[in-house]
Amino acid sequence: MTTVDWSQLPPPQPLPDADSAGFWQATANGELRLCRCTNCGHWHHPPLEHCRRCAAPTAFEPVTGTGTIYTFIVQRQPAVVGYFDQVPYAVAIVELDQQPGLRLTGRVVDVDIDEVRIGMRVAARIEPLRGGEFQVPVFAPVAVV
Ligand SMILES: [Zn+2]
Structure with missing residues (x-):
């Protein structure tokens, strides 16, 4: 076995x-x-x-990929295959600037998870997804001007 x-x-x-x-x-x-x-x-x-x-x-x-965090979770337990070594990490639903209600889900990167907030301005970037040929969007904070 x-x-x-x-x-x-x-x-x-x-x-x-x-x-x-x-x-x-x-x-x-x-x-x-x-x-x-x-x-x-x-x-x-x-x-x-x-x-x-x-x-x-x-x-x-x-799309520009810029938007606002609509809601998010912080994954603290190693429960999702492929991300055991990433905990804790945040996953957000981001409302994109193109249209109210146009929302996309992705991990939040480049920020301490304790600083992630609803309403935070973020921008998407494309990163490779481990284990295959795919790339996925992730979101990083952007400075508010
Ligand atoms: Zn139409």
């Missing part, structure tokens, strides 16, 4: 589908692109094939 050392396993990897493929293609190129209606311009995340407002087709367009 083989014993699995869970602490050595990489994080779960994304499984792109027809709706999310554009997101993963963009992050592979170091870009953050989200789904937007080609007719009315409404942003959708998670992505949809057609706009829920006007039913027009959607496409992936670049």
